[in-house]
Amino acid sequence: MVFVMAEKLFEVRYKGETFGGIGYDNLREACESVMEAPKGSQVVQVDGKGKVLKTFLVEDCENALRSPNV
16 A cells, blocks of 8 residues: 655745744645744745745735635
């Protein structure tokens, strides 16, 4: 039996490195985690190879945390 790991599409990055070494399935989880990360950390959306597709602003995270279905 082969298990396929779902790709984690969001990461919290601090100084270019993935904070905590884990990724997240959705923006809400990543935004919750960035609150615990060092000041200056960012939430990014990545592709399957870890390339940054989009960097989210603080406002994006605030909106994601307010929205029930992000």
